[in-house]
Amino acid sequence: MKPLQSLRGMVDLLPGQTPFWQRIEATARDHFRRAAVEEIRTPLLELTELFARGIGEATDVVGKEMYSFEDRGDRHCTLRPEGTASVVRAAIQHGLVAQGPQRLWYGGPMFRYERPQAGRQRQFHQIGLEFLGHADPRSDVEAIAIAWDLLVDLGVDGLSLELNSLGSSDDRLRYRADLVAWLEAHRERLDPDSQQRITTNPLRVLDSKNPETQDLLAGAPTLAEALSGESHERFLRVRQGLEALAIPFTLNPRLVRGLDYYGHTAFEITSSQLGAQATVCGGGRYDGLVEQLGGPPTPAVGWALGMERLVLLLNQAQQAQGAEQRPGAAPDLYVVSRGVQGEAHAMVLARRCRHRPGDPLAVQVDLSGAGVDKQLKRARRSGARWALLLGDEEAANGTVRLMPLHGEGGAGSADRLLSQAEFLALSLDQLNA
RNA sequence: GCGGGCGUCGCCAAGUGGUUAAGGCAGUGGCUUGUGGCGCCACCAUUCGGGGGUUCGAGUCCCCUCGCUCGCCCCA
Secondary structure, three states, X not given: OOOOOOOOOOOOXXXXXXXXXXXXXXXXXXXXXXXXXXXXXXXXXXEHHHHHHHHOOOOHHHHHOOEEEEOOXXXXXXXOOOOHHHHHHHHHHOOOHHHOOXXXXXXXXXXXXXXXXXXXXXXXXXXXXXXXXXXXXXXXXXXXXXXXXXXXXXXXXXXXXXXXXXXXXXXXXXXXXXXXXXXHHOHHHOOHHHHHHHHHOHHHHHHOOOHHHHHHHXXXXXXXXXXXXXHHHHHHHHHHHHXXXXXXXXXXXXXXXXXXXXXXXXXXXXXXXXXXXXXXXXXXXXXXXXXXXXXXXXXXXXXXXXXXXXXXXXXXXXXXXOOOOOOOOOOOEEEEEOOHHHHHXXXXXXXXXXXXXOOOOOEEEOOOOOOHHHHHHHHHHHOOOXXXXXXXXXXXXXXXXXXXXXXXXXXXXXXXXXXXXXXXXOOHHHHHO
């Protein structure tokens, strides 16, 4: 029988990798706590309509990337492709937005049916932040600052923050008309992809990777020129806020986000050290979404960061430092035993060590029944700091042999014969002595 | 959905038409029924992702398929 494999684009996280994930999660939690942001957890499965209405029918995410199916009650269900729509739905459903501004974060798996490549999988993980009910440009600044500080704290370098303003929906409508007219006038000189997008999503043409198209675009009307005085003023205040916090950014007038709900501030944090999928964190303002999903008019801003891409960067950073990979769950103590009495004794002592008051120890018991030298070899490889040797003699007279595993160590010279009670009473410092 | 590259043991990896599929790491057993990063010995792929074809003969050539990977599109 052939062994089964995971589904394409669905990735197992093996023990060698999980410490990176735990570190990111712990750091994120800490930053959110310090910024008074509360966690919200929503279902992985939602009605398809939520995403269709929230993200936009015409977007790629909704048009071709959703994991959708009908359940046994003929409901149209979709595995969430992003977090914002669900969070907004939950906040409306439970009256959160009616209770005043909300500062929320979430984390977990998202699903998009795309061709996997570096930094992109079908099941991937995001951590996201959503501020609901704040219109002030300072909320944009704070949201971005939290993301920036988190990434910096994780030790990721080579990051850059790119910023743009998409203006109000009126601004965009006006600009869109101007842009389409201009693009139509230059249609023959555009690459085929961009020609397509004149009708499907003209703003995206600005983002084209075709060099000739980019050259041509130098003469196109810009979004910045199309901003109303009010939008312009708002964007200025966001920029000033970031400058006041000494968070470096570059203006990118071509930055256009792919989900329909974004307006005004849009930003991405990218890394030069990733492949083609260089965006680590992306977000912006989405003032119309809450109302569009049936809630009261509520301004909002948020972002999401891609865990896999962050893990990629942390891996690279570690390799660059040549850091040695230590077992993630190395025990303090490795218990080696021999003989019927000794083995029984080992189980009892291991449990006492794990549950002793004061300094509980992380203990691994060798369960192989192999010879003592084999067990000691494994003890060393486990990364444990000490080994405990237990045989029938020790079991009979209530003693243990304690052996430090790292450091110089001559043959057998360093092990200590202790009574059980003495051993259990040793503090971590005394163990090292 | 569209391109490019790749698929030999858990991991790394030789081998490019002629059979006995190297080697290293890890693993298991032993030398050693109780003592340290070793060392030595043994075991560890009837089979080269899968299927079909060409050939006297295929891991090696051809076709199909699956998977991985990088890129496009798009996004975190």
